[in-house]
Each structure stands twice: as C-alpha cells, then as structure tokens.
Amino acid sequence: MYSTIAFTLESGKQHGYRRGILQLKRPDGTVLEVKTPGFVTATSRGVVSHLTQRLCEQTEAVRWIHATFESLYVATRPFPASWRSYSQACDPDIVFALTDTPFTPPPFSQKRSVKSVERSLAWLSDLLRSDTSEYTHPTNVFVQMAGGVEHDARAAFADGLTSRLYDKEADMVRPLQTLDEGVAGYSFDLAPLRATLSGDRLTGRLYDKIPAHLVPEVLHPWDLTQYTGDLADLVRTSLSALPEQKPRLVNSCTGPHEILQLIQSAGVDLFDAAWAQRAADIGIALDFQFPVPQQYRDHVAASGDDDAAGENDGARQAGIPIGYNLYNFQYAHDFRPLTDHPFPSAARSPVAPSTVILHSSIDSGEVGESPSPFSRAYIHHLLHTHEMSAHALLLTHNLSVLDAFFNGVRELLGSPGVCDQVIGDEIAIFSRVYDASSSLFNVSAKCWAEVELARGKGRLAREKAKELLS
Known part of the structure; x- marks a missing residue:
C-alpha cells in the first residue's frame, strides 16, 4: 500500500491561469490537501530550517515539505541505478525521477543535449520498472522536464514521455503503455536554466546558503524577472504535448513577480518557497500583498507608465520593496509589528504557554493574555546578537x-x-508597485555576512588570524 494523488482542476487552461486542489491520501487514512496555485516548503534533510517541530506545527503556512535524499553522516551520493531501491525503501508520498542536468559551463553541444534527454528517459523508465514483487511501480512520480534551454530538446523529451512503448521497453514498465502514464506531475528547476541563459553560474547565487566569507564585497543589483519570459517559453514548450490534468511544480523562482508571470503565461500550479526561506536567513521580513492594497495603487497613478519601471545599474526599480532589511539600524527603535496585515504567524500572533513554571510561592499560576506581536526592534536586536530565534520568527512570518x-x-x-x-x-499593477530588483537581497546578504563573520562560528579563529597579520 502506498499514497495516492488526485489533482482536480477547478478552472484553467493549458498555458494560462489554473486553479485546483492537489490531494494526497495515505494508507492510514490521512488526507493532505494543497490548494493551487500554492507552494511547497523546502527542507534541509527533512527539517524546515530554524523551526522546531512544535513551531512548524503552529505555522499554518507549512502544509507540504520537500525533502532531499541525503545523509548527515554518509557522504556517498546515490547512483541512478540505485534510485529505485532507495525510493522503495523510503516509501515517500512523492518521488522525483532523476534527470541528467549538465552542470558544466554553457554552451552545451547537441550531443550533450541528446545524451541528457536519453539518460533522463532511461532513468524514468527504470524507476517505473515493474517486477513480480508486491511493489509494482510507484504511482506518485514527478519528472523533471529535461532539455535545457533548447526548445527542440525539451520538445523531444516531452515526446519521449507520450510516445507508445514497444518490445523490451514496453515489457519493462508493463502495464504502462507510455512513460507519461506512470507520471503524476511535472517539475521544472529554473536555476540551471537561468544560469545558462545568463552565462553566469553565480546568477541568483544569493538564494543559496553560501558561507559568509564568499559573499562578494560589491553586489550589483539585477532585475529578478530579466529571464522570466524566456523561462516561461521553455516551460510552455515542455508542456505543449502533455496532458493538462497533471500538476506542475517549479523550483528556484526569484520572487513573487516571477511567480505571477509563470502563473499567467505557463499555468504553473506549485512553487517552492526557497527564496522566501533564504530571505529569512539573511534578515529580510517580507511585506507584500496580492492584489495590491488600494493605498499602494496611488503610487502607480502618480508615477505614470514611464517612471514606474526605471533603470538603475541594470535593475528595474518599481518603487516599494517586497520587504525590509531588519539588520538596518533604522529599526533599532522601531516597535511596530513586522506587518499590519492580519494573518497568523509566530511573530505576528505569539501563542501563550498553556502552563506556567512557578519559581516561588508568591508567583501567580494564572496564564495571562496572549503576548503582543514581536516588534521590528526586537528582531533587529536578535539578529545583531546572532540569536537563532530571529531567523525562526522571520521564517514563520515570511511563509x-x-x-x-x-x-x-x-x-x-x-x-x-x-x-x-x-x-x-x-x-x-503588482509588477509596477513592488520593486523587482535584487537590491534588497544584496544589501541584506552583506549585512548578514558582516554579523556572521563577527559573531558566528569560527569567530575566534578569524580574530586570531587577524592578530597574526597585524
């Protein structure tokens, strides 16, 4: 027995706005639902970074999580030939088929592109392979669409999914007649595609958890939607020949602007939350809404079409940042909550403990009122004192x-x-009101790196090295 997935489209079309419900039923009767468009929370070895299990349960925004197959103690990487046995042993709700993604510097030769497509199809076929045991083939397989930035290669991979199988290939996955029949959904990783389009492997690197000493001294802002149009075209090419009744997951988005464009032009259903989680890592409290509140729409009317999207060092400045950098000393005495929007989070709506520890006979055993929201000044203080709770509160807020x-x-x-x-x-309107440049992330990353180097792990060794040099 294994989990089953059902995806119901309430409205939508092949390459446009879609609205639906993705439901997963486990053998024990547990039912999990995610309304789409929606998001999946990223994890580190199955644990949401910064959050305890209790805090994760209190955060209503955490519904589904994505766990990578890795071990803290074993450095051996899994091989494609063993992927099927690993997935059988772990019995996940959803398993992702391996895809051959080139990670050498672009451009890639036609031979390498063909090899990537053929390998990816072969690995998917092996994962769907049936046998005589009780476990036949997994039904909840998401396949990452291969082909890189070549439209012909992406179309060829999609054609390989829907083409009828014959002879040995058909016997391997029997009773499936095509590989697509064994696929529950499609996924797209935008990070390698964006790096290939830009020709820079470091593009968007600040969304990765890089060490503080590797953060560059000078960070030039860039438009986070610079390659979104090209990426949407690649997604549409992959989906053109595929059924529209299956969910579509996109990883490595740069922010809400790119999410909206992919929902609008490619009909994407699910997104990962890695960019919002990374924002919490570097001290950013997100603050944006869709549709745009009325008080911000006046900004559009006042700025005009020509001024709403200006140029600043190659980055588009639309005015209002999507959040604020709490490392900034302007928040040292700012006692406002992180946001005025009424949604539940541990930072916005702290939960009072159900019991109180009494330290003396004169202490009151009554539980008081719910505590007030944590202020920007308080989290600013936690960030500069290198307290882990700062990132936990920011993460619950951002999600x-x-x-x-x-x-x-x-x-x-x-x-x-x-x-x-x-x-x-x-x-x-959203794209014109909110800033779509990387300026906020650039400044926050530098502030985080400064505090991390001053107070983080290895501080004494770094100070000793400085003394020896001076």
Missing part, C-alpha cells in the same frame, strides 16, 4: 506572507465573472 499572497491569487482566479484582462491588469 505566512507567502501563504497570504497565494490566497489572494486563488481568490482572484475564483472570483465570479473574472476575465483574463482583469487578472492581467492586477499582475501588471
């Missing part, structure tokens, strides 16, 4: 902001009588 953002998207898509023009206008 809650992202959850509210997707709620707004779904409500708009489900509004009676809403048309493509109205949805497109709302996305255009």
Whole structure:
C-alpha cells in the first residue's frame, strides 16, 4: 500500500491561469490537501530550517515539505541505478525521477543535449520498472522536464514521455503503455536554466546558503524577472504535448513577480518557497500583498507608465520593496509589528504557554493574555546578537506572507465573472508597485555576512588570524 494523488482542476487552461486542489491520501487514512496555485516548503534533510517541530506545527503556512535524499553522516551520493531501491525503501508520498542536468559551463553541444534527454528517459523508465514483487511501480512520480534551454530538446523529451512503448521497453514498465502514464506531475528547476541563459553560474547565487566569507564585497543589483519570459517559453514548450490534468511544480523562482508571470503565461500550479526561506536567513521580513492594497495603487497613478519601471545599474526599480532589511539600524527603535496585515504567524500572533513554571510561592499560576506581536526592534536586536530565534520568527512570518499572497491569487482566479484582462491588469499593477530588483537581497546578504563573520562560528579563529597579520 502506498499514497495516492488526485489533482482536480477547478478552472484553467493549458498555458494560462489554473486553479485546483492537489490531494494526497495515505494508507492510514490521512488526507493532505494543497490548494493551487500554492507552494511547497523546502527542507534541509527533512527539517524546515530554524523551526522546531512544535513551531512548524503552529505555522499554518507549512502544509507540504520537500525533502532531499541525503545523509548527515554518509557522504556517498546515490547512483541512478540505485534510485529505485532507495525510493522503495523510503516509501515517500512523492518521488522525483532523476534527470541528467549538465552542470558544466554553457554552451552545451547537441550531443550533450541528446545524451541528457536519453539518460533522463532511461532513468524514468527504470524507476517505473515493474517486477513480480508486491511493489509494482510507484504511482506518485514527478519528472523533471529535461532539455535545457533548447526548445527542440525539451520538445523531444516531452515526446519521449507520450510516445507508445514497444518490445523490451514496453515489457519493462508493463502495464504502462507510455512513460507519461506512470507520471503524476511535472517539475521544472529554473536555476540551471537561468544560469545558462545568463552565462553566469553565480546568477541568483544569493538564494543559496553560501558561507559568509564568499559573499562578494560589491553586489550589483539585477532585475529578478530579466529571464522570466524566456523561462516561461521553455516551460510552455515542455508542456505543449502533455496532458493538462497533471500538476506542475517549479523550483528556484526569484520572487513573487516571477511567480505571477509563470502563473499567467505557463499555468504553473506549485512553487517552492526557497527564496522566501533564504530571505529569512539573511534578515529580510517580507511585506507584500496580492492584489495590491488600494493605498499602494496611488503610487502607480502618480508615477505614470514611464517612471514606474526605471533603470538603475541594470535593475528595474518599481518603487516599494517586497520587504525590509531588519539588520538596518533604522529599526533599532522601531516597535511596530513586522506587518499590519492580519494573518497568523509566530511573530505576528505569539501563542501563550498553556502552563506556567512557578519559581516561588508568591508567583501567580494564572496564564495571562496572549503576548503582543514581536516588534521590528526586537528582531533587529536578535539578529545583531546572532540569536537563532530571529531567523525562526522571520521564517514563520515570511511563509505566512507567502501563504497570504497565494490566497489572494486563488481568490482572484475564483472570483465570479473574472476575465483574463482583469487578472492581467492586477499582475501588471503588482509588477509596477513592488520593486523587482535584487537590491534588497544584496544589501541584506552583506549585512548578514558582516554579523556572521563577527559573531558566528569560527569567530575566534578569524580574530586570531587577524592578530597574526597585524
């Protein structure tokens, strides 16, 4: 017995806005649901970074998580030939088929592209291989669409999924007639595609957990949606020949602007939350809404079409940042909550303990009122004193902001009588009001690196090295 997946599209089309529900049923009767468009929380070895199990349960935004197959103690990497046995042993709700992604510097030769497509199809076929044991083949397989930035290669991979199998290939995956029949969903990793398009392997690197000493001294801002149009074209090429009833997951988005464009032009259903989680790592508290609140729409009317999207060192500046850098000393005496928006998070709505530890006979045993929201000044203090709780509070806040953002998207898509023009206008307003450059992340990453080097692990060794040099 294993988990089963059902994806129901309430509305939508092949390459446009889609709204639905992804439901997973486990053998023990547990039912998990994610409304789409929605997001999946990333983990480190199955644990959401910074969050304890209790805090993770209190964070309503954490519904589904993605766990990488790795071990803290064993450095051996899994081989494709062993991937099927690993997936059988772990029995996950969903398993991702391995894909041959070139990681050498671009451009790639035609021979390498063909090899990538053929290998990826062969590895998927091996994962779907049936045998005589009780375990036949996994039904909850997501396949990462191969082909790189070549449209012909991506179309060839999609054709390989839907082509009818014969002879030995058909016998291997019997009773499936095509590989796509054994696939539950499609996934896209934008990071290698964006790096190939830009020609720079470091593009977007600040979304990775890189050591503080590797953060560059000078970080030039860039437009986070610079390659979104090209990426959407690649996604559409992969999906053109595939059924629209299966969910689509995209990893490595750069922010809400790219998410909205992929929902609008490629019909993507699920996104990972790695960028929002990385924002919490470097001291950013997200603060944006969709649809844009009325008080911010005045910014669009006042700025005009020509000024709403200016140029600044190659990055598009749209005005209002999508969050704020709490390392900045301007928040040292700012006692406002992280946001005025009424959504639940550990930072916005702290939970009072159910019991109180009494240290003396004169202590009161009564539980008081719920504590007030944590202020920006308090988290600013925690960040500069290198307290782990700062990132835990920021993470619950950021995931809650992202959850509210997707709620707004779904409500708009489900509004009676809403048309493509109205949805497109709302996305255009969002793109013009909120800044789509990397400036916020650049500054925050540098501030985080300074505090990390001053107070983080290895501080004494670094200070000793400086003394020897001076």
